[in-house]
Amino acid sequence: MHLAAVSLGSYFAFELARQLLEAGRELGVLALFDAEGPAGRRRVQGRARLGAHLGLLRRMGPAYLGHVARHRIETLRNSFERRRLEWTGGGGSLSIEALIAANQQSVDRYTPDPLATPLTVFRAGDDLFDSPEALTQGLGWAPVAAAGFELIEVPGSHLSILQEPNVQDMARHMTRIMQRSDPQ
Template sequence: MAFVAPRTPMEETLATLWTEVLDVPAPGIHDNFFQLGGTSLSSVLMLARVQETLGTDIPLERFFEAPFIAALATVLESSSEVSVYKPLEIPGSPLVLLSPNGTQTPLFCIHPVGGDVLCYSELARRLGEEQAFYGVRAQGLDGAQEPGQSIPAMARSYVDHIRQLQPSGPYRFMGWSMGGAIAFEMARQLEAQGEHVEFLALIDAYAHPTGEVPPGTDLGARVKQYLAQELHQDAEHLDQPRLVALRKVLEHHLLAIAAHTPEPYGGEVLLLQAEDVSNRALQANDNGWRPVATGGLQVLSVPGTHHTLLRPPNVDRLAGLLRAALRAIPREGDPSSRGKQAS
């Protein structure tokens, strides 16, 4: 689409905010925030700046619906509540429907450490309309609830919510980074309950993430500094309520990761590893998953780094591998490929 400059005062204000947050010189009103380099973290910052500047609190899901200056200006200038981004209508549910028309067995994709699921938007589009795709958001991002306290506790909560939608298996789970560790624990818990998980994919997740939290660490200060670096902001500018809630979620999640040791799971696991990594030894050791993936571990490589494999163009390769893996799931009554271990 051709470049279109801001036409109204509202669009000009939003363009200025996009320039500040994304460090781009002149965003057009139809430029996609995420294709310009925006991330889940920077979208939180952008909406916090909108609230500070314009006095309006825009839910993150409304921004995901249409991440364009023109669309956001329309939302801000109207009272319309029509949305194509559909959080599941269950009170307190973390489930977010990212692919609304899918008819295949739902794929539940668990949030990474930041708690939101916007990082999966490009992947959800590329898996095709037939694949029902739900993101599972973290508790606490709204500032009204306490974040999850441990990986097993989060897994139990998410499984309970998912079973309200899908009472019995077969289940399909996936997660990037910390989300992979939670998805693995969810599959393990369901296996212990006698349920069948027919697909479990870990997107560059680690069984034993590095970066322990030593006793006495001022984790709040560390998280604030991390966000300041990631968002290119001064630390004192991160006290807006939306960002305070995000900081609290990050603190809880980092503690949960540091304290977690995965237990064995007897189902098949697909690990999708980023090719560009700094720790080749850990990569060669299958990110630590093989000893606990007792039902078999298949490892595939995806171009990019841990943080770029979900972005174009790398996400195209990731989606292709996932589509092939999902197509290969045996239909009910076909035992031909169950129980096989790949490497």
């Protein structure tokens, strides 16, 4: 059996893998797509951060400014929803923002035990903000990767790694690692 998930969903896949192994089931690949691990994903700071922003501005042009503004608004909305959920105890209607906030709260409260199966961590290559430490720590998964991890950089941004044409590169890597993990 192989498991894969993107972003926050990686925590669900990680826990499912832990429970499957605990129940004596075999697990092939556990692939985590551009997900920040429990140890955090260190970001570049100072001049390196400014350089990353300038690089993206050169690459995307003025559209990058809109991207930054949308990201800031999304971050504020998520922060507001998380606080609202804390204050209301989760009552009320569940908007997409509330669902994302509730999932983030669950991840924040989750303390995973190390997993005795190798992890495959895919990193969005268009992300210029990962620090060298983030890369050596498998985007924060190293402390729970008791059997080690492989970090694979793929083209695209956080979610575009799963869209054409980037998904073709992802598929090639997944095929290779699934064949490698299957007993012959």
